[in-house]
Amino acid sequence: MFRHSQLESVKAWIANPAHAAMPLHARIQRAVRQLIVDGALGPGKPLPASRALAASLGVSRDTIEAAYTQLHAEGFIDRRVGSGSFVAEITEFAPGRRSRRDTLASDQAPALSRRGAAVFDGGGVREMPAPRPFAHGVPETRTFPLALWERLERQVRKEVGAQSLFHGDPQGTEPLRRAIADYVNLERGARATADRVLVLTSSQQAMALCASMLLDPGDGIFLEDPAYYGARKAFEAAGLDCVPIRVDRQGIVVDQILAAPQRAKAVFLTPSHQFPTGATLTLDRRLALIEWAARHQAWIIEDDYDSEFRYAGKPTACVQGLDPHGRTIYIGTFTKSLFPGLRIGYAVLPPQLVKPMTVARTLLDGHTAPMAQLTLARFMEGGHFGAHVRTMRGVYAERLDVLAGLVAKHLSDFVEPQVPIGGLQMPCLLTGGLAERTAVDAARRAGIELLGLSALHAAGDGRAGFLMGFAAYTPFEIETAVRKLEKAFRAATKR
Structure with missing residues (x-):
């Protein structure tokens, strides 16, 4: 027994x-x-x-x-x-042997490759399943026209039937590629055709593909400083030498690139709305980078992550549309313009890169879900995407005004808001009294999420501050959170 x-x-x-x-x-x-x-x-x-x-x-x-x-x-x-x-x-x-194995497994670091260790040490890119104020980069999803989306999905299912249950085209369904090309040509001034669009699951996947397919470990890549953390992690994980280039109010400082043009084989940009400063890259600097890439057979990786949402002035044309030499990879995503759970991004590629990138993509995840692609294509073709973006642009502009006003009223003792002309988040610079880490920790204890700016600076010389996302939160939620933040900051200064 x-x-x-x-x-x-x-x-x-x-x-x-x-x-x-x-x-x-x-x-x-x-x-x-x-x-x-x-x-x-x-x-x-x-x-x-x-x-x-x-x-x-x-x-x-x-x-x-x-x-x-x-x-x-x-x-x-x-x-x-x-x-x-x-x-x-x-x-x-046997008991003795198993105990020994368990001890080794728990006491020793995992036997990862150098690249695996770099990926693990980088911490990955984590997103909040249920975002709370003021998580950045999150769109409003509660008012998304879900009934319309479901109706379009039913239409697709009825017309396509079981065909949508099979493996999809690794480059993406033709209707969606055509809709994306039409959109970026009209709205972003791009040079795109359906056969140059590669549909992916995210802009992060596009960056990882660029890192592995265009550069070898040890190759240099110029990176904005400060820069989007997901890009830097993707390039570092691929073993690239990330060379930080300072950003000012006119975007990346091109003179630093032209002073050492062969230091890197690519440059990563967020030119329409620099992350996190919000600067727009000037035309003369765009043209200088295009000339640099053509002369040195380098690549420009352009991340146009939230250019749909601009609240002052007219949007500038993307770098890809200005590049006659075919050295620019244009990356876009529907995560910010529609909803994060859609998991559809894309890249507009030079013709010679379409087949290599598509083949590489098959080794990652095969293809993007056909049903979601076909529904999105119909959403765009019917004009619903443009209508949704226009509606959200007005909503987000109002929320930005509310946030800027409340920060000026309640947090002026601690921060100086940098009101952006577009995007989904507002940078705030700390003006004294609180260290950045103290401010972020105090906010988190109060149930508020802030992204510190210091970690986004590779050179370590950036001003302390944080980002405040506003797009996903109602004016009432914004006001409630700002008042909580004021109390948290004042309590932190007394410790």
Whole structure:
């Protein structure tokens, strides 16, 4: 028979609510198997007779027989006619040996490759499943026209049928690629055709593809400083030498690139709305970078992550549309303009990169879900995308005004708001009294999320401050959060 502790262990496993969906015989089988794997039942040890164990557990003998039969089929026990059931001679699960293995696994660092260690040490890119004020880069989703989206999805399902359940084109469905090309040509002044668009799951995936397909480990890439943390992590994980280039009110300082033009083989830009400063790259600097890339056979990676939302002045044309030499990769995403759960981004590629990038993409995730692509294509073709963006542009402009006013009223002792002309977040510079880490920690204790600016500066010489996202929060939510922030900051200064 089992010892008392072993029997109680089986009973606890059976009664665990997490296992309630399993049939009773499967729960018993798993419980006994766990005793064997943990070494509590060693090789050759006899198991209780099925009748005796059934009585101890208050179940039928057939249930125990079914559990034993499965354990035997999996090789965990031997069943001998006339002798009973015994733990199989699996020395791998012996107590001493298993304990040693567990100790090694818990005490030692994982045996990762150099690239794997770089990815792990970088911490990845984490997004909040349920964002709270003032998480940055999050659009309003509560007013998204979900009923319209569902109606379009039903239309697609009815017309396409089971075809949408198969593998999709790794480059993306033709209707969506055509809709994206039409959109970026009209709204962003791009040079795009459907056959040059690669549909991806995110702009992050596009950056990872650029890093692995256009550059080798050790190659240099010019990066805005400060820069979007996801880009820097993607390029560092690929083993690239990230060369920080200062940003001023006119965008990236091109003179630093022209002074050492062969230091890097690519440059990463957010020219329409620099992250996080909000600066717009001037035309003369755009043209200088295009000339640099053409002369040195380098690449321009242009991330146009939230250019739809501009609240003052007219949007500038993208760099890709100004580049006659085909050295620019244009990256866009619907995460900010529609909703994060859509998981659709894209890249407009030079013709010679379409096939290599598409092949590389097949090794990552194969393709983007066809149903979502076809629904989005119909959403765009029907004019709904443009209408939604125009509506949200007005909503976000109002929320930015509310946030800027409340920060000036309640937080002027601590920060100086840098009101942007576009985007989904507002930078604030600390003016004294609080350290950045203290401010971010105090906010988090109050249930408020702030992204510190210091970590976005590679050179370590940027002013302390934080980003405040505003797009996803109503004026009432913004006011409530700002008042909480004021109390948190004042309490922090008294410590």
